[in-house]
Amino acid sequence: MKIIVLKFGGTSVGSLEKIIKVSKIIISYIKKKYKVIVVSSAMSGVTNELLSKTKKIARNFPNDEKDVILSTGEQISCALIAGKLRDLGYMSRSWLGWQLPIITRGNHSSSRIIKIKKNKILNYIKKGGIPIITGFQGVNNDFRITTLDRGGSDTSAILCAKFFKAEKCIIYTDVKGVYTTDPRLTTNAKKINKISYEEMLEMASLGAKVMQPASIQEARLNRIEIDVRSTFSKTTGTTITKKKNIFSNNTIRGISFTKNDAKLTLIGVKDKPGIAASIFKPLYENSINVDMVVQNVSAGGKETDLTFTIKLEDLKKTEKLIKNNIFIKYRKLIINKNVSKVSIVGVGMITTPGITYRMFKALAKKKINIEVISTSEIKISVLIDKKNLKKSVEILHQEFKLNNSL
Ligand code: ADP
Ligand code: ASP
Ligand code: MG
Numbered sequence: 001m002k003i004i005v006l007k008f009g010g011t012s013v014g015s016l017e018k019i020i021k022v023s024k025i026i027i028s029y030i031k032k033k034y035k036v037i038v039v040s041s042a043m044s045g046v047t048n049e050l051l052s053k054t055k056k057i058a059r060n061f062p063n064d065e066k067d068v069i070l071s072t073g074e075q076i077s078c079a080l081i082a083g084k085l086r087d088l089g090y091m092s093r094s095w096l097g098w099q100l101p102i103i104t105r106g107n108h109s110s111s112r113i114i115k116i117k118k119n120k121i122l123n124y125i126k127k128g129g130i131p132i133i134t135g136f137q138g139v140n141n142d143f144r145i146t147t148l149d150r151g152g153s154d155t156s157a158i159l160c161a162k163f164f165k166a167e168k169c170i171i172y173t174d175v176k177g178v179y180t181t182d183p184r185l186t187t188n189a190k191k192i193n194k195i196s197y198e199e200m201l202e203m204a205s206l207g208a209k210v211m212q213p214a215s216i217q218e219a220r221l222n223r224i225e226i227d228v229r230s231t232f233s234k235t236t237g238t239t240i241t242k243k244k245n246i247f248s249n250n251t252i253r254g255i256s257f258t259k260n261d262a263k264l265t266l267i268g269v270k271d272k273p274g275i276a277a278s279i280f281k282p283l284y285e286n287s288i289n290v291d292m293v294v295q296n297v298s299a300g301g302k303e304t305d306l307t308f309t310i311k312l313e314d315l316k317k318t319e320k321l322i323k324n325n326i327f328i329k330y331r332k333l334i335i336n337k338n339v340s341k342v343s344i345v346g347v348g349m350i351t352t353p354g355i356t357y358r359m360f361k362a363l364a365k366k367k368i369n370i371e372v373i374s375t376s377e378i379k380i381s382v383l384i385d386k387k388n389l390k391k392s393v394e395i396l397h398q399e400f401k402l403n404n405s406l
Contacts, residue, residue: 003125003166004034007135007157010044011174012231013077022231023084025172026130030090035125037164038132039157040081042073047136047150063108067137067147070109071097074134074153082132092130095121097137097145102156104138104146111146112214113138113155116163133160154215162222169224171211172231177238178203178210180402181255181393188397192253193236196243199253199345202379206256206343216240243347251348251355252400255393258341260312261291263371263383264322268331271297271304278327279306286321288314292341292372292383303331307372309383312337339371340389343381344396350377362399368392 006029008022022040029036041047050069054061078094085092100120104111121131135153140146148155154171161169178200179189195203197220204213210228219226219240229237239245269275280290293308310318315335322333349355359380363370368391372383384392397403 001125002034003037003164004029005037005039005157005161005164005166005169007039007153007169007171008041008077008081008231009153009171009173010041010047012172013040013042013081014044016080018231019077019080019084022081022172023088025231026081026085027088027090030130034167036130037121037125037160037166038078038081038130039135039153039160040074040077040132041135041153043077046073046076064144067108068145070147071134071137071145074136078132078134082130085130085132090130091128092132093124095131095133097134098139098143100133102133102138102159104140104148106146108144109147110149111138111140113148113159116159118163121164149212149214151209151212152214154212155218158215158218158222158224158226161224162218166224168227169219170227170229172229173210174230174232175210176230176233176235177228178208178240178254180253181397182208182257185257185390186394186397188394188403190403191235192238194239194241194246194248195253196246196347197240198243198347198378200240202343202345202376203254203256206341206345206379206381207258208254208256211240248348250346250401250404251352252344252346252396252402253348254345255396255400255402256343256345257389257393259386259389261309261339261341261383262312262315262318263307263309263336263339264318265305265307265334265336266322266328266330266332267305267334268298268303269306270329271302275304275328276306279322279325280308282321282325283310283318286317288318288321292374292381294372309339309341309372338386339383340386340392341381341383342389342392342396343379344400345379346400347378349379356380358399359396362395363392366391366395368395 082092082094103115135156183189201216226240291309370382
């Protein structure tokens with residue numbers, strides 16, 4: 001049995017016309033004798049609308065009920081696809097996460113899929129049916145509905161490919177593939193033909209929304225090849241695959257960025273061993289993720305300035321935790337919401353010296369100030385003023401010759 005998993009994102013099912021288009025794509029694979037398993041997101045904007053309702057009605061809307069609401073978006077799009085396919089003469093039905101079931105573990109709103117029960121779907125496809133499975137959701141051990149992190153339908157699709165042993169997993173989205181940088185920021189962005197799991201994971205984690213980071217983790221662990229392509233164009237997309245399959249001379253493969261960071265600086269912190277731990281402990285206890293950190297010792301050596309970044313959505317909570325922290329003394333807290341993190345990513349960095357220098361020099365030439373730096377083996381990130389974002393990405397794109405990407 002040749003099984004293929006097709007995943008459609010929010011924009012791809014964003015209107016009735018688009019759902020008709022999606023149905024035709026599904027049928028084209030049936031005609032090629034594939035057994036098709038479809039995973040769909042909610043129609044674009046729907047999950048956000050549902051989320052805003054929970055925020056309006058209660059200050060602390062419970063997470064378990066939030067998942068019940070958020071998961072309904074996928075129910076609508078899946079039923080519409082199944083209904084249209086039946087209207088076109090094909091056997092199809094929607095399957096909600098709990099109906100398979102898709103079993104998850106972990107906290108509400110950020111659960112992980114641990115198992116997908118296969119028998120119902122396998123029986124159905126053997127009979128010629130086309131199952132349309134809701135992405136982004138599952139059910140936990142307490143029989144409560146759960147959701148994955150935002151953008152989680154990608155992970156649902158990849159795990160369907162794993163559990164149903166699909167030959168292929170195709171992610172249909174609103175761009176023609178994975179680009180060297182977000183094509184909505186600059187027209188210089190170039191489509192990449194093949195990218196490694198490692199680079200895609202790094203790009204996604206650093207802000208490239210096209211794939212959810214957790215989905216790439218799963219694909220890499222389970223060696224599932226992914227094609228990313230457009231619902232609205234016939235052009236071939238991007239294959240996400242293992243390093244061995246990639247032939248590229250480019251040291252840097254892509255540039256990612258974020259627009260939702262906040263920078264906090266504590267000026268004049270009394271310097272003593274353990275001070276950074278005292279600052280970060282309450283943040284950790286409140287599940288606030290600290291991203292970039294830099295510490296400068298003052299001239300006298302008795303005080304230090306500590307700068308770090310967090311997600312903008314955690315800012316209010318973080319500010320409160322710092323102000324209420326009796327274990328630290330500092331002179332001033334400065335908050336900056338107008339920052340962006342720009343990251344260059346590429347496995348070639350490991351073996352090529354001088355990349356950091358080239359990145360900093362290119363930015364300096366355009367008088368772009370670097371506020372914080374962080375690095376790993378295959379990425380360098382810098383924090384800059386948000387107003388310089390486009391300029392920075394374009395200059396780095398040019399510096400690392402990403403126009404020549406394959
Ligand atoms: P879907 O609804 O299909 O899941 P998403 O909105 O989650 O789609 O992801 C697609 C979007 O990702 C694109 O519209 C694009 O703006 C954005 N994006 C960010 N970085 C990249 C990149 N490097 N390559 C392609 N798209 C990117
Ligand atoms: N509908 C969900 C979201 O908006 C899941 C997804 O789109 O993948 O996050
Ligand atoms: Mg998405």
